[in-house]
Amino acid sequence: MDIRKYESIIKNVTLFFGTEGSGLDLAVKNMDGTIKSYSKGEFLHMAGKALRKFGLVLSGTVQVLSDDINGERTIMASVSPGETFGESLCFLKKKNSPVYIYTSEGAVVLWLSAEKIKSTEYYDRFTAMIAERALAMNNRIQILSKITLREKLITYFTQLAHQNKSNTFNVPLNREDMATYVGTNRSALSRELSNMKKEGLIDFYKASFKILK
Amino acid sequence: MDIRKYESIIKNVTLFFGTEGSGLDLAVKNMDGTIKSYSKGEFLHMAGKALRKFGLVLSGTVQVLSDDINGERTIMASVSPGETFGESLCFLKKKNSPVYIYTSEGAVVLWLSAEKIKSTEYYDRFTAMIAERALAMNNRIQILSKITLREKLITYFTQLAHQNKSNTFNVPLNREDMATYVGTNRSALSRELSNMKKEGLIDFYKASFKILK
DNA sequence: TACGTTACGTTGCAATTGCAACATAATCTC
DNA sequence: GAGATTATGTTGCAATTGCAACGTAACGTA
Numbered sequence: 119m120d121i122r123k124y125e126s127i128i129k130n131v132t133l134f135f136g137t138e139g140s141g142l143d144l145a146v147k148n149m150d151g152t153i154k155s156y157s158k159g160e161f162l163h164m165a166g167k168a169l170r171k172f173g174l175v176l177s178g179t180v181q182v183l184s185d186d187i188n189g190e191r192t193i194m195a196s197v198s199p200g201e202t203f204g205e206s207l208c209f210l211k212k213k214n215s216p217v218y219i220y221t222s223e224g225a226v227v228l229w230l231s232a233e234k235i236k237s238t239e240y241y242d243r244f245t246a247m248i249a250e251r252a253l254a255m256n257n258r259i260q261i262l263s264k265i266t267l268r269e270k271l272i273t274y275f276t277q278l279a280h281q282n283k284s285n286t287f288n289v290p291l292n293r294e295d296m297a298t299y300v301g302t303n304r305s306a307l308s309r310e311l312s313n314m315k316k317e318g319l320i321d322f323y324k325a326s327f328k329i330l331k
Numbered sequence: 332m333d334i335r336k337y338e339s340i341i342k343n344v345t346l347f348f349g350t351e352g353s354g355l356d357l358a359v360k361n362m363d364g365t366i367k368s369y370s371k372g373e374f375l376h377m378a379g380k381a382l383r384k385f386g387l388v389l390s391g392t393v394q395v396l397s398d399d400i401n402g403e404r405t406i407m408a409s410v411s412p413g414e415t416f417g418e419s420l421c422f423l424k425k426k427n428s429p430v431y432i433y434t435s436e437g438a439v440v441l442w443l444s445a446e447k448i449k450s451t452e453y454y455d456r457f458t459a460m461i462a463e464r465a466l467a468m469n470n471r472i473q474i475l476s477k478i479t480l481r482e483k484l485i486t487y488f489t490q491l492a493h494q495n496k497s498n499t500f501n502v503p504l505n506r507e508d509m510a511t512y513v514g515t516n517r518s519a520l521s522r523e524l525s526n527m528k529k530e531g532l533i534d535f536y537k538a539s540f541k542i543l544k
Numbered sequence: 545t546a547c548g549t550t551a552c553g554t555t556g557c558a559a560t561t562g563c564a565a566c567a568t569a570a571t572c573t574c
Numbered sequence: 575g576a577g578a579t580t581a582t583g584t585t586g587c588a589a590t591t592g593c594a595a596c597g598t599a600a601c602g603t604a
Contacts (some may be wrong), residue, residue, distance in 0.1 A: 132552060184473070186489040187542060194473060206462035206469075215554090216493050236455065245458045249419035252461055255468040260397070260407060262475035263514050265562075266590070276399040280429050300475050304592055308553050324600095325427075329400060397559095465576060478592070479560070519561055537582090542584050 119147050120153065121228075124176040127200050128228070131174060131252070133243050148238050150231040154328045155224075162219035162227065163204075169215055171229040172204040173197075178225030183218040190255070191296055208232045262301045267310045275320065275329055285329040292325075333366065334359050337389040341441070344387060345463070346456050361451050363444040368437075375432035375436075375440065376417075382428055384442040385417040386410075391438030392491050396431040404431070418461055421445040475514045480523045483513045488533065488542055498542040505538075 121128065128134050128142060137145050148224045153176065156162055163169060164178065173180065175197050182195040182203055194217065198201045203209055207215045209232040258279050264270045278287045289296055297307040314320045321328045334341065334356055341347050341355060350358050364514045366389065369375055375393065386393065388410050395408040395416055409428065410416045420428045422445040429474060448457045472489050475484045491500045502509055510520040527533045 186485055187544070188485070189490070192473070192486075194469070206465045210459060210460045210466070212466075214493075241454075241458075242449065244571080245454075245461065246423060248458065248461050248465055249422045251420045252465045252468065252531075252564070253425075254422070255465065255472060256407070259468060259471055259475065262406070262472065263511075265514075268590095272401070273397055273405075279400070280427075283427075301478075303592060304552080304591075309555085309591090322507075331400070368558060481560095517582080518563075518584080522561090522585085525583070 121151070121221050124153075124226070124228070124317060127176055129172070131200050131202075132313070133174070133202070133240060133246055135243075145238065145240060146228070146230070149240070150229075150235045152229050154225060154229065155226045156221045158222065158224045160221055160224075162221065162225075164217050168211060168213050169204045169208045171231050172202055172208040174202045174221070174228040174230060176226040176235050178221060178223055180225050180227065181220045181222060183220055185217050185218075190300050203248065205232060205251075207242070209244075209248070258299065261299075267300070267302055267306060268314065271307075271310060273313065274300055279329055283302070284321070287327055288325045289323075290325055313323055333469055334364070337366075337439070337441070340389055341387070341436065344413050344415075345460055346387070346415070346453060348456075358451065358453060359441070359443070361454070362447045363442075365442050366439060367442065368439045369434045371435065371437045372483070373434055373437075375434065375438075376430070378431050379427050381424060381426050382417045382421045384444050385415055385421040386432070387415045387441040387443060388412050389439040389441055390438055393438050393440065394433045394435060396432075396433055397429050413465070416462065418445060418464075420456070422457075422461070450520050471512065474512075480515055480519060484520075484523060484527065487513055488540060491540070492542055500540055501538045502540055503538075 122139075125138065125142060128146075129136070129138050129298070134142060134145065135220045137198070150171070152171075152275075154162075156178075166184065177199055180197045180203060182197065183191045184194055185191055195203060203219065204217075207217070219272050235241055260277070261270050264273055278289065280284050282289070291299055293307060294304050297304045300307070311320075311322065315322065319329075319331050321330055332509060333408070335352075338351065338355060341352050341359075342349070346390075347355060347358060356515050369391075371391075375386070378398065381543070390412050392412075393410045394406050395410065396404045397407055408416060416432065417430075445457070449452055461499055473490070474483050474486045477486055484521055488500075489528070493501065506520060507517050510517045513520070524533075524535065528535065532542075532544050534543055
């Protein structure tokens, strides 16, 4: 197991922040940590089985997928290096979790036991990680449950302004991802952003936005 | 403090499940629990201040609200007896939480310290509570991020069928709430449900639904 | 500079949906 | 069971949005 190879990534993850060198080795060992490499197109986990450990992506990208009735597979999340997946499912020991874990481009994953974490000094951080995710999802739900695109955008901008404590802020997503985040497509997003600018509600240049009214 | 008066509710909450009588008194005491009554139209918490404790509603209903730029207040959640609010905000000690807690009809709330919980035997359950909420929100996001109403409904039904391990299930919401949950209005929902029935995709009678195809 | 590539803006049109208004059905109360 | 009340279904119309196709700007590379 070659934790040290990925130390620069791991030590910046909230869960391990500030843990380095042999301290990191020990921490990972206490969580039954195992590193596994996956090649392009491989499944890391199949639906219907319990997730014994949750994953921290060390390199590559991992997709969380689920099926619907028509047998269509939807991407529920795309996980990048330094990000985790499956903590809640794993912590709750959900049987029959309806999700697949898959990598289209190949990935390296550090698998960690949520059960073992409970008896380490990292338990509080683990809980905090889930709580942070809950807040982030809550924000997104606030946006997605608005009816019109304009309302969605106003909600999104309000959140960003609040986070930045300023009416000027950068949107951390490109237009394509921003559109997905607020539940629309790029062209509709561009149209509405332009309308809002025309009406003097906001101003923006590239990723920099300003709320005017 | 009159915990016992609400024992029948409290002991059925996941957090306290199975805890009764003097055990419950002790548990609540160890979490710095305090009961407070609020009258119609009262604010339990104002935006901009940290939430020192999270709440468990004992009677009445409590609304979680937030403002947007236009000064419009949106209901983020409506919390009924036996349900909790603010766990994540409280656990993370978020300053400047942008939410108001309000009761339109009056309520009784048991306030509990997330900090104190850490050193009790209930910590695992607390974490599980947040994880459950994360999963529930994730389900809703899957639904809300679909484009068409039909896709939203198919996703919702797929989730319910999976939870029930059967293609027949009851929807635990009336049409009005179901519409809100999937991000539309009642009449559009009725229309689409009828269309899906006409096309032989589903069948339903009142709250009982069946996936056919 | 010329070229390719990628990100972003614009627009026409068809499809979906919100909304309002009304119809019908179920439920409750007396 | 009459009448009130609430839940659900139906429908016409206007508004919003998805989608596709194209235009424009920014950036890197040879």
